[in-house]
Amino acid sequence: xxxxxxxxxxxxxxxxxxxxxxxxxxxxxxxxxxxxxxxxxxxxxxxxxxxxxxxxxxxxxxxxxxxxxxxxxxxxxxxxxxxxxxxxxxxxxxxxxxxxxxxxxxxxxxxxxxxxxxxxxxxxxxxxxxxxxxxxxxxxxxxxxxxxxxxxxxxxxxxxxxxxxxxxxxxxxxxxxxxxxxxxxxxxxxxxxxxxxxxxxxxxxxxxxxxxxxxxxxxxxxxxxxxxxxxxxxxxxxxxxxxxxxxxxxxxxxxxxxxxxxxxxxxxxxxxxxxxxxxxxxxxxxxxxxxxxxxxxxxxxxxxxxxxxxxxxxxxxxxxxxxxxxxxxxxxxxxxxxxxxxxxxx
Numbered sequence: 001x002x003x004x005x006x007x008x009x010x011x012x013x014x015x016x017x018x019x020x021x022x023x024x025x026x027x028x029x030x031x032x033x034x035x036x037x038x039x040x041x042x043x044x045x046x047x048x049x050x051x052x053x054x055x056x057x058x059x060x061x062x063x064x065x066x067x068x069x070x071x072x073x074x075x076x077x078x079x080x081x082x083x084x085x086x087x088x089x090x091x092x093x094x095x096x097x098x099x100x101x102x103x104x105x106x107x108x109x110x111x112x113x114x115x116x117x118x119x120x121x122x123x124x125x126x127x128x129x130x131x132x133x134x135x136x137x138x139x140x141x142x143x144x145x146x147x148x149x150x151x152x153x154x155x156x157x158x159x160x161x162x163x164x165x166x167x168x169x170x171x172x173x174x175x176x177x178x179x180x181x182x183x184x185x186x187x188x189x190x191x192x193x194x195x196x197x198x199x200x201x202x203x204x205x206x207x208x209x210x211x212x213x214x215x216x217x218x219x220x221x222x223x224x225x226x227x228x229x230x231x232x233x234x235x236x237x238x239x240x241x242x243x244x245x246x247x248x249x250x251x252x253x254x255x256x257x258x259x260x261x262x263x264x265x266x267x268x269x270x271x272x273x274x275x276x277x278x279x280x281x282x283x284x285x286x287x288x289x290x291x292x293x294x295x296x297x298x299x300x301x302x303x304x305x306x307x308x309x310x311x312x313x314x315x316x317x318x319x320x321x322x323x324x325x326x327x328x329x330x331x332x333x334x335x336x337x338x339x340x341x342x343x344x345x346x
Contacts, residue, residue: 006030006031006072006074007071007072007073008031008032008034008073008074008327009036009067009072009074010022010037010075010078011037011067011077011083012079012080012083013036013078014049016188017101017319018078018320019050020316021320021324022036022046024321024324024338024339026056027056027338028324028338029337030331031327033057033059034071035067035068035069037069038061042061042062042066043060043061044061045061046058046060069087069091069096070090070096072096074097074331075097075098075099076098076099077098077100077102078101079101080188081102081104082104082119083104084098085121085122085126088104088147089123089125092126092146092147097146098146098147098148099133099148099323099326099327100147100148100150101323103149103152103213105149106152107216107217108127108220109216109220110124110127116213116216129147131145131147131148132148132151133145133149133150133151133322134159134322135329136160136163137163137224137225139329142329143330145330148330150323150326151221153182153245154178154212154214154245154247155217155218156318156322157246157318158218158234158249160273160295160310161295161308161309162225162251162308164266165251165262166222166230167225169226171251171254172252173228173231174231176230176231176233176250176251177232177251178232178234178235178248179235179248179249179250180234180246181236181238181239182236182238182244182245182314183239183242184238184241185242185314186245186314186318187238204237204239206236206237207237207238209235212234218234241284243284243288243289243313244284244287244311244313245312245314246282246310246311247308247311248308249309250306252304252305253305259297259299260275262297263295263297267295271335272291272292272325272339273292274292274295275295276294276295279298282296282311284311286311286343287311287312287316287343289313289341289343289344290313290321290341290344291316291321291324291341292317293311293312293317294310294312295309296309297309324337324338325339
């Protein structure tokens with residue numbers, strides 16, 4: 001073990017969440033990177049693929065079959081959905097703790113997961129044990145977890161935005177709306193027509209309106225908060241930017257409350273949720289490259305509709321930054337370690 005630290009492995013380090021994870025871990029004083037796997041890129045120096053890591057990450061990608069992941073204290077899966085569930089059982093049995101940045105362990109209803117992801121779950125017995133890694137909701141469970149299911153990007157922004165309202169029980173949970181927009185990096189680092197520059201630039205569109213696989217993850221979390229099933233309309237959109245999520249959330253008030261005070265009190269002790277002053281409009285660039293969720297709450301015209309604005313970087317608080325935050329909690333490091341970068345402006 002690294003002195004006063006842990007040995008860390010990454011499965012699938014060639015995607016956007018993988019390189020973001022590497023960027024953050026390279027600055028972590030208590031982590032020793034031991035293995036980064038990629039079947040396709042085995043033998044290639046990580047810094048050759050990602051030159052921003054030159055001088056900070058000296059490892060080469062290794063073949064998953066040859067990587068000694070069992071010698072690690074923690075393994076991150078920065079892989080497509082369906083990979084972590086094939087390897088999790090053996091690693092957990094070997095005493096390795098896991099953070100899955102994909103969706104294999106997020107939804108507790110295995111049949112529902114199989115419906116949305118289109119494959120048979122390979123490790124259903126670990127789904128019940130997995131802790132959903134939203135620190136603002138499950139910090140104490142994360143601390144002791146062997147397996148953490150890192151939340152999705154849309155679910156992070158939406159749940160953090162709605163959470164104080166549902167905890168207080170002051171909105172109609174049968175009529176919630178989440179209108180969310182994401183940059184193209186949310187689609188992953190792969191060649192697809194809809195993310196080509198000529199397709200995504202100067203364009204804006206909704207998608208997944210009949211159903212999106214983040215919907216059951218979001219409603220599962222909101223159900224837990226509300227203590228009963230909620231009804232949510234969730235509409236994602238693709239925007240012509242690289243990073244960022246902006247979620248505009250709507251709910252109808254059923255009781256009077258000082259909404260600004262409610263949000264400030266709920267998140268006052270949270271390092272990575274920033275409640276902006278009344279009347280604010282957070283923008284995505286205010287969180288670019290940072291692990292923050294910035295929130296503003298509005299009550300237009302003093303009426304009974306609450307509008308919550310929630311912004312995150314989909315690759316940081318929406319993925320790899322939150323994964324490092326979870327790691328810090330699991331191993332007793334200060335929660336902000338390696339996550340105090342300021343957002344990039346312009």
